[in-house]
Amino acid sequence: MQATGTERGTRLSRKPRLNPVRMKGGAGLLLLLPSILAVLVFVYGFIGWTARVSVSKWKGLLPDYTFVGLDNYKNLAADPRFAIDVRNTAIFTVVFVLGCLFIGLGLAMLLDKGIRAEGFYRSLFLFPMAISFIVTGVVWRWLMNPAVGDRASGLNLLFENVGLDALVNRWHTTPTWGIAAVALPAVWQMSGYTMAIYLAGLRAVPEGLREAARVDGADEWQVYRRVVLPLLRPVTLSALIILGHISLKVFDLIIALAGKQVALDVPSIYMWTTTFDGYFFGRGASIGIVLLVSVAVLVIPYLWYTLRNEAEQ
Amino acid sequence: MTDRNSRAWVYIPLSMMALFYLVPMFVMLNTGFKSFDEVSLRTMWDLPSSISFDNFVAAWDALAPNLWNSVRIVVPAATISSALGSLNGYVLARWRFRGANIVFPLLLFGMFIPYQAILIPLVDFMKNVGLVGGMWGLVIAHVVYGIPITTLIFRNYFATIPASLVEVARIDGAGIWQTYWRVMLPLAIPSFVVALIWQFTSAWNDFLFAVVLTDNTAWPVTVALNNLAGSQIIEWNVQMAASFMAAIPTLLVYIFLGRYFLRGMMAGSLKE
């Protein structure tokens, strides 16, 4: 549920050319008002409530708003489980984001060659996005069965059968690095989407620019390196933001794939279990706020940068 | 770049990646068509000895009412949030008013929040306005949390529409509403496709909001699927069939409308 839909984001990078003169009027504000009010309540009001809980000592089903300052945050900083969460999130993010960017860009460049059946491939690469993380998790739980030898199943069995024994591994039960295996289904699900936004970016590169480079004697590779890739930087930036915030919030994929266990813990799961299994509402809220701040640190400079760029144009 | 060798270098990696994308699908369907006796971890790559639709029948029996619930929730949720998004996008792209520079980022940020952080206040709020249990509470949640993304989609799109069109409408005496309705909306079809597909998928696949906001008569298919998967004896074949069935609507949307989705995404940047 976590990263399906809206949070998968969309392309923020497209730079709309704002026409110099926009209309003026309060009527516009009136049309916006319902949405503004809804978002104020449902997003900012609720965040404010969570922030208030995060500085309370609320534990148990009954609310207790006794103010305890930043105690919950301090405890979190010293919490060995939260340290694991941070490490796991870092590993997951690196594998997931780099995996999606490389595969996405690679596929987009191949598809941009003007091949036959391009539409077929595009739909094929895009379809995992249509599936919920819960279903993805259930299927990949089967595929990434960590048993080896007689009990081998899933991909391990396939590797054994086709003689790729070197690839047989313990997947998400690998000590310390198991979380990297969890990123694999996430890459499966989101790399097609990354492909789509890169393809859109590639198609927007004027053919004239490429031609000019070719005329100057650049080979195909140099055309990419000198002309196309630099123009794709804004696309990469938006993809980075979108994928990055998905990985900060990853939740249901891990739950469906591996259940709740400390070895594969991430902040969103810690928050869920400590709040709803342990009734540590104060601590849970503080994790929620830390998550939110991490996302904000990632997103706000980006939004600011993009919107300012736009305004300048 | 037209000799056959270089073509091979395009098709070989593409086909290998296609395989990677299809393997989970294969496992889902292959297992879904097997009878329970045949399902075992050791033989998961073997084809079923005979195609059996029993699992799909069983899954259909379990999921049919919830599939219908999902449709009843998702269609209005996607439509309303897209409609609101188009209004917002139009205003933000075309109208200047005090605070516009604050409103847009504030709206946008809503799309990045972790939902755990707002879950309990959400339930509390819905309870207080009497919308817990039925479908409307869930529809409203999907609509509200969908506003940021749909607004973004439409704003980016409307910003690419030539000012002259809007000017002409203005000279004709059209107000803000008429301009939107007569000029902008008809042009915005590609964006509607993107926004609708996006919202349809995200609402269809949602589990978190559904499980806390609806009661068992209004549960969408994801909750029913979770209950099926939470059973003691894990009937993998039925689970796989059910998972596939729950994914069919969104898959169909992507297979048949995926082109328009991509086209809509590219529309802004390709226009000028």
Next chain:
Amino acid sequence: MQSIKGLRWLTVVLVTSMVIMGCGGDEGTDETTTTAAAGGEMTGEVEVFSWWTGGGEAAGLEAMIGVFATEDPGIEFVNSAVAGGAGTNARAVLASRLQANDPPDSWQGHAGWELIGTYVAADQIESLNFLYDQEGWLDVMPETLIPLISKDGDIYSVPVNIHRANVLWANPTVLADAGIDMPESFDDFVTALQTLKDGGMDAPLAMGEQWTSMHLFETVLLATLGPDDYNALWDGSGSWDEAGVTTALENFATLLDFTNSDASALSWQDAGQLVIDGSAAFNVMGDWQEGFFREIGSVPQEGYTWAPVPGTGGNFQFLSDSFVLAKNAPHRDEAIAWLTVAGSREGQDAFNPVKGSIPARNDGDRSLYGEYLLSAMDDWASNTVVGSLTHGVVANDSWKSEIDTALGLFMQSRDVAAFQTALVAAAAASPNE
């Protein structure tokens, strides 16, 4: 032209969605028409929340609902079971609903501190003394159980079953081939595991995901400390930093060396399957494992055998599912009717043989239960009864969740000292009160 077509298309979508929502409204009104009942009986509905959605659990619940339908045909039973398995689970949903003052009429809770420390402490459920008096349940419910569901003289739930947690399941063929008897003491157990490991079985003790390791942990705690010291840990009279606890943690670490490396990827059923298949010799799991063994067609004493977890003989480490009555229940009378059935002999004898547990009442019909359950009934009547940690009896939810975190960290580090320090801290921060 293009745009006009598009607009039409949009209109179609909008209209369709309205039509669909309209249908919804119609059906909604249909649903609210009350089921007409014969002879002035109670009508209406009762919403019951549980996490029994599949297998024997769901079938057992259905059987009990069947009895309810016979007793109170006018009441519609709204089964709001949400699976606990796939993570985002029943209790989170329940907590959200209770937060929002939107309780189901009745819900499932484990007897013990899960109930007392959470729902009673938060004043969410009603005392049921009147129902116990009316139905005479104090005469048929075990004396050991009543204090666990009571606070200050008020009884707060209706227990429907008893499960045993400290059971060692074994594959008799594997044991016979290795020349091993069912171990009785903890040392025998370790010797047996070592023999099997030396004989080439890498992981003779099958284990599953993290909560099953907590389950193993609680039985080792009991085996090492004995029932008195074990109980003392929970009621505050004993201390977690004593040497006995250190020994227990070391014993637990010893057992972990004999478990499968893919444990975290397996469910408890998968772990049981390893024993049935002969890939492992032993598994420590509650007696719902027997229900699974029977469902997959295994035969007692041929496919599997059982004994108390070594070192816990004479002790019955139990858990019990019970149902409560919400304070301000939207359908209070109907909920009481449901609880009456849940506590009745007929209700429990319908539920338990299917669920694979023994009735909480001591007057169950023995002819309905199989070999294992009969032995469990006898042990329940004669053994020293202690509570389970994993299944909500001995510690409140906050405490348990902190132990779970400490255990999870220990599974990573295998650092006994750090584990014990964390357990001491957890006991100090969240005692039962």
